[in-house]
Amino acid sequence: MSAPLFLFYVFAALAVVSALGMVLNVRNTVAAAMSLVVTMVSLAGIYVLLAAYLVAAIQIMVYGGAIVVLFLFVVMLLNLHSDEFLPARQRWLKFAGALLGVFLLVEGLRVLGGFHEPPPLPEGFGGYRQLGLSLYTDYLLIVEVISLLLTAAIVGALILAKREID
Amino acid sequence: MPVEVIVKTLFILIVVIGALAPVMTWTERKQSAVMQDRIGANRADLGGITVLGLLHPLADVVKLLTKEDVVPLGANRIMHLLAPLIAAVPAVIAYGVIPFAGVYTFGQDTISMVVSNADWGLLYIFAIGSIATYGTVMAGWSSNSNWSLLGAMRASAQMISYEVTMGLSVVGIFMVFGTLQLQTMAIEQDATFRILGFLEYLIPGLQLPAFLSAFPFVLPKWGIFLQPLGFLMFLATIMAENKRPPFDVPEGESEIIAGYFTEYSGMRFGLFFMAEFIEVVVIAGLVTTLFLGGWTIPWVSTADFIGVVTPALGEGVATGLCVIVHFLMFMTKVVVMIWLQMSLRWGLPRFRYDHVMDLCWKGILPLSIANIFVTGALLLLLGDAS
Amino acid sequence: MVPIDHVIGLSALLFVIGLVGVMTRRNLIVMLMSIELMLNAVNLAFVGFNRLWPQGPSGVGEASLDGQIFVLTVISVAAAEVAVGLGIVISMFRNRDSVNIDDVSLLRW
Structure with missing residues (x-):
């Protein structure tokens, strides 16, 4: 190994x-x-x-x-x-959980059966230079949208957590 | 390769951290004594030998190791025992990417005097620094004491806030040197620039007189001269990140006893103490590398040095001499930075808590963003002039 | 070299653990943390697929970092989500003196 x-x-x-x-x-x-x-x-x-x-x-x-x-x-x-787990009144949840678990197990066995070696990479892959370049050229819109989102989140968190708004 | 890494790691652990941090505990006591007109630590003696009190670090370690290690009633035992380790380990491993000398060629081999020459070295330091927050938070929460909890909450708020500004205040340096790799940054600073040289780029056809390219009008191309505002902001934020005075509200003795490590005793208390001193050394190394040219000799580049010495001693000896001189240069700058931090510690009163936060969010944050804009505009205007 | 299949398997496992956390825990803070875990699982899958097919599924052309850009987007959205979510937690604790989501079921059908 x-x-x-x-x-x-x-x-x-x-x-x-x-x-x-x-x-x-x-x-x-x-x-x-x-x-x-x-x-x-x-x-x-x-x-x-x-x-x-x-x-x-x-x-x-x-x-x-x-x-x-x-x-x-x-x-x-x-x-x-201290907290506690969900009380048992939602019994369908157990069945859903069991189904999901079986599904995951089957899926996992299928997935883990394969062994795909990743291909060799070009120089600088994943470094700050390449990532920054594509972030500020091809994906500039994402950066702008995120900056807007973060501003909204700051304002929202402030309004929610403030004791009283004057 | 692994042997080389192990040798460098041991070198840093023993020479840079192992020797400086214990001596600093003594230096700090002596300096506080001088500032307060006292004599300070001078009593520890070994068969009558006191060496100015330099034996005190040894005596302290023996004392701390033999003391009882108390875990308070109602404390979360595992977290209480783990917290000092989480506080101390990041401080030590952050040194792995700070270069203590340059890159040298000995015959066939090229040796870079840094443990890990990772491409994203500075990001590594920031990431490690953000992990260090957990040591304080865990210590404060697990102690089951109100003072500790207050200290931990102050510490976590302060450290999150200053992490943001710390990152933003060095973006100017990234832009100027165009890299995040600390060794490359140090090599970039191994040069000089003309103070008035930018005029040639602004006014086409202007040729500056030759005397402006000589000694007093030429400065080493250090970060502090290219980014003076960045230097001040970075020093302030990284000192706040280390929670040393004047930013020591999380452990303000007069308000909350000792903050997050109120309930610690014995060597675990000593670990918090050592972590703080090791961080002082790391901060000094980082500030030296980013802003004071790292291991470089001012006005004398590596090529010049080797070129001058080689005819007399031969190339191998000249390179070896260069390594030693560069390392001593680095250590000198580190010691100066440590001295600066200690003088600030004993020279300034503690900030009030809301002042600490105001300084971060209303003072340094807008200034650092303005610094980024100005730096970018100047770089666009001057090209690669500097 | 790390087999990408196992990375995807780990991602699925973490996602399900997060899902179980969201469905079974009643503490709003732990539910938010479980959501963070699910987002992380998705990030892991993005990075894994980006490593497996650096040129995209067609397999031709230059290597791109689309997957990692998605991860950065998800991380910043997660940061925004946590800020607002914890704001909600604090105001809920202030009004109900509890962070158990069963205590805020007024609007439930």
Whole structure:
């Protein structure tokens, strides 16, 4: 097994275990958020293995450095008590879950059966230079739309979280 | 290749961090004593030898290691024990992309004096720095203490805010040097520029007199001269990111005891302390590389140095000498930056919390965006003039 | 070299874990985190396919980074979503003293 392959499996196992830790941890929301961080960081590691260097750095900076810290900030601000799973009254959910699980298992077995080696890449693929060039030429509209969206989100969050609007 | 990486890593751990950080604990105590007209640490002695109190770091480590390691009642044990590690590790591994000397050719081999010459080196440092937030947040939350929680909330808000401005304040430097790779940036700064040289590009046909290309009218092409505003903003934001005075509201002693690490004792407290000092060294290295030319000798480029020394000593010895001089140059600049941070620490009072936030969002953020615009406009106007 | 099939499998697994989180948890904050997990799973699939077919499905022409651009878009949309979502959480906690979504079922049929 080559080193990148080994690293991939390590990161994948970490991501799955910590994702499960986040969803199943009902007692402690802060620990759930910390598990989410582990998932984010291991996904960033996988991005590096897939030659998406800038995306990996941005994954850690935005998800790890900003989004999950915001979650933690709110959890600490609200001082939450423990949570519980959904009560059993929605019984169809169990069937839906079981069906989904079987579907995923079959799908997963089919998918994991293949072994597609990725092709060799040109120099500089996934670096900040190439990504920046295509972001500010071909996809300029996306950048503009996102800047508008973020402005709207700032205003929205301010209005929602403010105690009273004067 | 792996041997080379291991040797460089050990070199950084032992020489740059391992030697500087403990001495800094002593320096800081001595400097605070000087600023407050006291004598400071001078009592630790080993059989009568005190060496000006330089044995104090050793005594501190022994003391911290033998102290009881208390986990408060009701604390989340695992997170409480993990938090100091998460605070300390990012500070150490951030050094992996900071070059401590240049690129040299010894016969067949080319050696770049940096552990990892990643293409996205600066992004790596920012990413690592954003992980460091979790150490403080975990420490504050898991301690089950109100002071700790207050400190953690202040710290997380401050660190998120200053991360944004920290990134924006160095965009000007990326634009000027056209790279994110720290070694390439240092090599770019291994040159000089004429202070009035831009006039030739603005006024076609103008030829500046020759004396303007000589010593006093030529500056090393360092980031601090190309981006003076960027330097000030970056220094302020990265010091706030490290939560050192005057930005130490998350651990303001007079308000919330020690902030997020109030409940820590023994070596775990020591780890938080060491993390702060290691971060000071990392900040000094980063600011040196980005703005003070890294390992370069002002006014003397690497080629010039080797060219002058080679006839006397031969090329191999000349290159070796160059490595040593460059490393000493780097360390000198790092020590100067550390001194600057310590002087600011003892020279300025603590900001009020809302002032810290105002400075970030209403002061540095608009200024840094304006800096990006001005830099871009100048680069368009002058081409590759600088 | 990493087999892309396994990357896609991991992506599907993470997506389902996130989905289960959204469907079974009642804490609005954890539900938002599960949504983040699902978005991340999708991002992983984008990056994986971008690595497998750098020239797009036709397999000819220059290598492009379309998949990674999508990832950047998703990340920034996620950031906006979290800002608004947590704003809603805070105002909900202020009004109901709870972040359990069963406590805000007034508009439910």
